[in-house]
Amino acid sequence: METYANRRGGMVNIFFNAFFIVLSMLIVAPFILIVSVSLTDESALASFGYSFLPSRFSTLAYEYLLQTPMVILRAYGNTLFITLAGTLLSILLTSIIGYVISRRDYALRSPLTVFVFIPMMFSGGLVPFYILVTQYLHLKNSLWAIILPGLLSPFYVLIMKGFMGKIPYEIIESAKMDGAGEWRIFFRIILPLSTPALATLGLFIAFNYWNEWFNALLFIDDDRRVPLQLLLVRIMNTLDFLRNNSEYIQGLGIDMSQFPNESVRMALVVMVAGPMMFVFPFFQRYFVQGMTVGSLKG
Amino acid sequence: MTKMKYVSMLLLCGALLLGACSGGGQGNKPAGNGGETAQPSNNGNAGGEDDSLSEVELIWYYGVSQVSPDQKLIEDEVNKIVKEKINATVKLRPVDFGSYTTKLNTASAAGEKFDLVWTANWAFNYDENVKKGAFIPLDELLEKHAPETKKAIPSFTWDATKYQGEIYAVPNYQTITSRYGVSLRKDLVDKYGFDTSSVKRLEDLEPFLKQVKENEKGIVPLMLTGPGTVFEPFMYGFDDSGVRIGDDTFQSNWLEQTPEYKSFVELMRGWFEKGYINDDASTVKQIDSIYNGKYATGLESAMKPGYEAEKKASNGGYDVIGIPLTEATTRRTSNITTLTAISRTSANPDRAMMLIELVNNDPELYNLLSFGIEGKHYEKVEDNTVKIGANAGYRAQNWVFGNVFNGYLVEGQAADTWEETKKLNESAFVQPTFGFAFDDTNVKAEYANVMAVKAEYQPLLMTGTVDPDKYLPEYLEKLRNAGAEKVQAELQKQLDAWVAENVKK
Numbered sequence: 001m002e003t004y005a006n007r008r009g010g011m012v013n014i015f016f017n018a019f020f021i022v023l024s025m026l027i028v029a030p031f032i033l034i035v036s037v038s039l040t041d042e043s044a045l046a047s048f049g050y051s052f053l054p055s056r057f058s059t060l061a062y063e064y065l066l067q068t069p070m071v072i073l074r075a076y077g078n079t080l081f082i083t084l085a086g087t088l089l090s091i092l093l094t095s096i097i098g099y100v101i102s103r104r105d106y107a108l109r110s111p112l113t114v115f116v117f118i119p120m121m122f123s124g125g126l127v128p129f130y131i132l133v134t135q136y137l138h139l140k141n142s143l144w145a146i147i148l149p150g151l152l153s154p155f156y157v158l159i160m161k162g163f164m165g166k167i168p169y170e171i172i173e174s175a176k177m178d179g180a181g182e183w184r185i186f187f188r189i190i191l192p193l194s195t196p197a198l199a200t201l202g203l204f205i206a207f208n209y210w211n212e213w214f215n216a217l218l219f220i221d222d223d224r225r226v227p228l229q230l231l232l233v234r235i236m237n238t239l240d241f242l243r244n245n246s247e248y249i250q251g252l253g254i255d256m257s258q259f260p261n262e263s264v265r266m267a268l269v270v271m272v273a274g275p276m277m278f279v280f281p282f283f284q285r286y287f288v289q290g291m292t293v294g295s296l297k298g
Numbered sequence: 299m300t301k302m303k304y305v306s307m308l309l310l311c312g313a314l315l316l317g318a319c320s321g322g323g324q325g326n327k328p329a330g331n332g333g334e335t336a337q338p339s340n341n342g343n344a345g346g347e348d349d350s351l352s353e354v355e356l357i358w359y360y361g362v363s364q365v366s367p368d369q370k371l372i373e374d375e376v377n378k379i380v381k382e383k384i385n386a387t388v389k390l391r392p393v394d395f396g397s398y399t400t401k402l403n404t405a406s407a408a409g410e411k412f413d414l415v416w417t418a419n420w421a422f423n424y425d426e427n428v429k430k431g432a433f434i435p436l437d438e439l440l441e442k443h444a445p446e447t448k449k450a451i452p453s454f455t456w457d458a459t460k461y462q463g464e465i466y467a468v469p470n471y472q473t474i475t476s477r478y479g480v481s482l483r484k485d486l487v488d489k490y491g492f493d494t495s496s497v498k499r500l501e502d503l504e505p506f507l508k509q510v511k512e513n514e515k516g517i518v519p520l521m522l523t524g525p526g527t528v529f530e531p532f533m534y535g536f537d538d539s540g541v542r543i544g545d546d547t548f549q550s551n552w553l554e555q556t557p558e559y560k561s562f563v564e565l566m567r568g569w570f571e572k573g574y575i576n577d578d579a580s581t582v583k584q585i586d587s588i589y590n591g592k593y594a595t596g597l598e599s600a601m602k603p604g605y606e607a608e609k610k611a612s613n614g615g616y617d618v619i620g621i622p623l624t625e626a627t628t629r630r631t632s633n634i635t636t637l638t639a640i641s642r643t644s645a646n647p648d649r650a651m652m653l654i655e656l657v658n659n660d661p662e663l664y665n666l667l668s669f670g671i672e673g674k675h676y677e678k679v680e681d682n683t684v685k686i687g688a689n690a691g692y693r694a695q696n697w698v699f700g701n702v703f704n705g706y707l708v709e710g711q712a713a714d715t716w717e718e719t720k721k722l723n724e725s726a727f728v729q730p731t732f733g734f735a736f737d738d739t740n741v742k743a744e745y746a747n748v749m750a751v752k753a754e755y756q757p758l759l760m761t762g763t764v765d766p767d768k769y770l771p772e773y774l775e776k777l778r779n780a781g782a783e784k785v786q787a788e789l790q791k792q793l794d795a796w797v798a799e800n801v802k803k
Contacts, residue, residue, distance in 0.1 A: 068367060130408040217397045218404055223365055237396025238363060245420040 031277075038062070038266035045262050061267035071231070072271065078143060079210060079228040086147040086209040091202050093152050098160025099190055104169055113161070120154040133219060145219035146212055146227065156201050163197040164190060203280075210276055228272050235265060351385045354646045356653055359402060360416035360638075360698045362392040368691035372670060379663045384652045392694070398422055406432045406641070413644040414653065416698050417467055419634045425735060428461045433639040434647055435464040443648060444468070444655035450701055452724060457733040458633035467637035468654050471701040473719055474633045475726040477601040478530040479622035481609055486510060486517075486594050487619055497621050500533075501565060503595065507574040510594040520569060521593030522579040524757030527566075530599065533624045534558035537729040538631070539736070539793060548731065548797045550790050552782065554774060563759050563766045570762030579761035591616055600632075603718035607710045628726040630735060636697050658700040668696035668705050676706075685709040734796045741788045744781030751776045 029052075036054050037045065044056035065072060100106060101113045124132075129149070139145035167190065175185050191198070213229035220226055366372075373390045380388050391412070393401055402415065402422040407430075417424045417433075427433060440448050448456075451471045459465050480503060487494060490513075492506045507519040531553060535543050540550040553559055569575050576582065576589065598605070601620050609618045640650045657664055669676045669684055670692035676684040684706045686693070696705050703716045712718075738745040755773040758764045 071367065126404055127407045130404050134408065134410065217401060221391055221393075223367075223369065234394045234396060235364070238394045239396070241396040241421070242363075 034266050034269055038263050038270050040263055042263050058263070061263040064264050065267055065271065072228075074224055075226055075228040075231050078225055082143055082146050082212070082227055083206055083209040086150055087202055087206045089147070090151045090153075090205045090209075091198060094156050094160050094201060094205075095164075095191065095194065095198065096186075097152070098157050099164050099186060101157075102161045102164040102167075103172075113158075116154045116157050118154075120158075130218060140219050141222045141225060142219075143225055143227075146215045147209070149215055150205070150208055150212065153205075156204065160194075160197060160201060163194060167193055206279075207276070232268055232272050235268065351649070353381075354386050354649050355389060356386050356414060356646065356650055357389045357391060357412040358414040358653075359391045359393060359405075359412055360414075361395045361398045361418075361421060362694050362698070364394060364693065365392050366692040366694070368670065368675070372666065372692055375666055375671060376663065379660070379666070380653065380656065383656055383660070384649060386646075386649050386653065388653065395421055403427075406430075406643075409643055411643045411645065412641050413646060413650040415639050415641050417637050417639050419631055424459075424467060424634055424637055424639070425461070427639075428466045432642060433466045434642050434644070435466055436468065436640065436651070437465050439640070439647060439651040440465065440468070443651040444658070447655050447658040447701070450658065450703075454628065454728055454732060455633045458630045459637065460733065461735075467634075467639035468658075469633060470636040470638060470697050470699065471658075471703065472636065472697045473600070473602040474723050475602065475626040475628050476599060476632045477622050477626045478533050478624045479598050479601050479620060481596050481598050481601075481606070481618040481620045482506065483594050484617040484619050486514070494619055494621055498623075500562075500623065504569075507569065507595065508572075511572070511574055514594070516592060518576045518589065518593040519574040520576075520595045520597075521589055522566075522575050522597065522761045523582045524580045524761060525583055526599075527579070527597060527757070527760040528599065529553065529559055529562055529760065530624070532627050532629075532729075534562070537731055538629050539731040539734060539789065541731055541793075543730060545730075548793055548801075550786065550793055552786050554777060560766065560770065563762075563770060566760060566762035567764075567766050568762070575762055580757040580763040601626075603722060604711045604715040607712075626722050626726045627729060628723070628732065629729050630732060638700070654700070658704065661704045664696075664700055664704050665706055667699045668694055670694075678706075679709055680713070683707045683709055683711070683713065731793065731796070733800065734793060736789055736792060738785075741781065741785050744784045747780035748777060748782050748785055751780045751782075 032052055033050060036052055037050055038061050039057060039059065040051075040054040041056040041058035041060065044054075044058075048055045097112075097116065101109050101116065103109065106112075123129075133145050133149070134140045137145075137148070139148065171189060171193075172185055175189055180188070211229055213227065213233045216227050216230040217233070220230065369390065369392060373388070376390065377387050380386055398421050405412070406415075406427065415433075416422070417427060419425065447468060451469055452474075455469050455471070455474055456465060459467050459469060480497070480500070482492070482494065486492075487506070490506065490509045492509070496502055503520075510517060510519040531538060531540065532543075534556075535558075536551065536553065536556075537543055540553050541548050542551065566575070570579075576593070582589070596609075596618075598609075598620065601622050606618055606620055609620075610616065638654055640647050640654075644650050657667065669686065670690060672678065672684075675690040675692045676686045679685045686708065696702050703720060707713070707715055751773070755769065755776070759766060759769060759773060
């Protein structure tokens, strides 16, 4: 049997294939470059520059990083805790409030939606936020200072509301008639029906937590509570900052050799970004399903 | 049954959240208490000096290149000394330079309690924060608690820290001079027999650049970086406010319009066209692996004693010869590159000042903060020179803490580096408008626009990347449109007021 694509003729096929091959290569190439640089001998980097194949192979960068494994392991632990606890709590809260404001028979539906919507437009600003977290919640140097602020995003709540609103109200009604209480309806019927939305949002939220560093920068002084991304940002930021201000600090004489060299920085990037790249494909299925949410539904 | 299960699950989540909040609260309690108990001691202090000091806790924020694993160890050792001398405990809060400005600006705006804070004109900006009222004036405290520190630093350096006549920070005394010049790779100079004593002006470099260009493949004759290449007013007889040196009327010149500026830009253009300058000069921010050790000449804006040793380390290990093209001069900006201030939220400013005095005068404490513990983090190679271990668990910048002349030298620096630097500091040419700082409050918008235009055109013109015949007039036109004349007028107005107050006939 001839498929639709085949009927289009060989040339078009080749063109599309070539286009996507180039596109994929453009996406994959930087990653390969980073991995390659991280495996290149530092002196070879200085004399030959970057290349896709290590000009002189060396695992020194990884050895250097693993010399003090506790720093990275602790950071991993912190990030894992933040991501797991944050994502679970966040998904639970988002779906609960999304469900409530999606229910047609809920009297305060509109005002509550507006209430959720307001912080999307206006924010309190950095300094009040800082005062709230440090002086009222007393969360300085606590991982919860990173988790709490990300718990509820109005944007995700509205997406969740949109998805749950598409679930036929009749299902809820019939469940009620069969004697199910609100909790049972939510956990046994609504949540299972919303799996694609939960997975999609869960992925977004998990990404946000995994990549979070700004709150950590503000609130974490204690070196044992530093998440992975902050570790990375600190090294990269400091280098950039010193470079951009070189005209001021020339007189001070900062010893640039104190900083991790090029390959160590890239090795750190690989160690930070690597795991997330393996997790992503597992969510892909739900992710694709979630993308089509609301477009075609009976 | 199942309903109960879900309800209990939710409750659990709730409890988890609450537990988290209260947990954090507990964690912070000791600090809060510390703050409260600290209050009365302040009063006690004001009452009588010679009373035995009650114990207080001081929080000290400062910048580091990287937070060290052994930080806690150093803090404990520091506290042994500080506890004995001034009965205080110090909480060291190192923050990496990249995050320092953001973090401290926020903490300071939020009124967080801390005592000592490192500040500079390039990170957690000193002038801005003085205007915001982030620091307390220090004149009285200095007299009372830090006479030695006050004495050790030249008076013009103190003048540089003044805002409306009052000192708001203690300079961490180090090199305060700048000297413009060039550095040439020694092996190439020897190879071509170039006579470095013939170089009196930038133009005199041309024969050397030509030889390198013709004979050395893969070596850039003159390495320039966009942000690092500036028109040095002092080399052309102006000071930083654009006043011609020796001009008693203190008329500020708009430097971009001067013939000197034009000649500099044209010189660079000529060299660029001849291929002496790296093609990507306008966009390169820092000499990195691509150019490391692959250029023959570099421009230097801060030649200080012992700088050749530093240069060697950063330029692929080649020896360099430095040729200064100006006298050593001191300007306000080179005096405020590293300072320690006392926060307005400090509960114990007196004790904070005592700590500053202690750090600036107790070499043991200062070296501990700067280099760590002997035998563990560094080895002594000579009496006053140390070698820092390759993988030492503690690293810090000695100039963020205090007077560097009290501390050790690092291997590679000549034994008399401190004496030489001090001598240079004291003999440096003090610019006529030294101490004057332009306040952009009245022309904020224009000033920002002018700065934006400068940032756009300067790297292009300074590195010779574009043709000045076409772009210099365009640049001046854009500056004019951005409001440069208004800024210039405001500068002159402030300068006149400053002259009337500070310059005696």
